[in-house]
Amino acid sequence: MSDDLEKLYQSTYTAVVRFLYRKVWDAERAEDLAQEVFVRALAHRPEKPRAWVFAVAANLARDEARAAVRRKRHLTLLKGDPIAQPTMSPAADDTVEHDEQMASVQEALNTLTPRDREILLLWDAGLSYPEIAAQTGLAVGAVGTTLARARRRLVDAHDRQQKLTRANAAHS
Amino acid sequence: MRHIPEDELHAYLDQGLSRSQCVEIESHLAGCSSCRATRDGIAALRDRTTALLSRLAPPRRFPPAFESLRGLAAQRVHTRRRQARAAVWAASLLAALGLGWSASTMVGPGRTSVAARILPPVAEAPAPPTRTDSVETRPPASTPALAAATPTPVRSEARREPARARNAARVGREDSIRAAKLAVLDPAPAPELAPLDDRRPAAG
16 A cells, blocks of 8 residues: 555656645645645555545645635735735745746636636646546536536637737737 | 537547447547547647646656655654544543542432442441550559559449440341341241141141
């Protein structure tokens, strides 16, 4: 079992970090969370470790996002500013420098609904349709439909932003 | 002719269909140029999505050694077991305290314990030899001066009478208790009835 987990760790650690990074937008935090996921997997010894690892990663990322919103709200209260609405934009204290293209893709991804985004990221992390269905509660047949919609929306949103950027550059 | 829906083509390209479904789609694609064009468009969309998402990757770093994670996990399991053990101890202590408290409320100062109601009364322990006896058996003082200085115990018959009465009462009580215990432990056989013939008045 431990050897299986070690193989899984070698094969999916990068994918788990990437999956988490696209949710918390902080490379170091994503790595910390990924290590936490595998430590928990070693302690719990799940039967289906691959699906389990991504499910726990998604839960940890959700908790992290909630904590970030709480921190942000607390800071806003301390400053005396009006409470900022929680958004899916990158954390303010993100230390990673994004280039322009990366930021535009990130914005395009944020235009998707949480479910579409989740399924797209799980698919990109290498999960199969049944694994995605088990994690999200969708029927296996509905995964293809959701993925088709999410891909189309992501590409459309990115194309719109690129067009807007080009128009702004032409004006200035 | 029914064309293949887009979501099925997505699932086909993602290898999310069963073998029989794949065979069915492939046989249709072989004879339908429209669906082939749709499939190519979906394949391009799929590749584009992958390319866009690949830009959202964190800087590549070496993952930590698996052994360090294993050590962390072992430490965590150990801590969890220790906490569970402490919780069990605390729960046992609380249960014991609760039992003791409930027992003390059941047997309050104004109540008789269940055991006292059920069990026969225990005989009182014999009273320790009174100091008066030892005083009385003390040998007389060897010297007259010391004898004069030592106060002679004065025991009047009036003071001894209640003690004797108490002793007699105690002995009587102990006898009755002993008899009761014997009756409980070894009940006397029921008196046998004499045969009817014997009770009949003798003829003649």
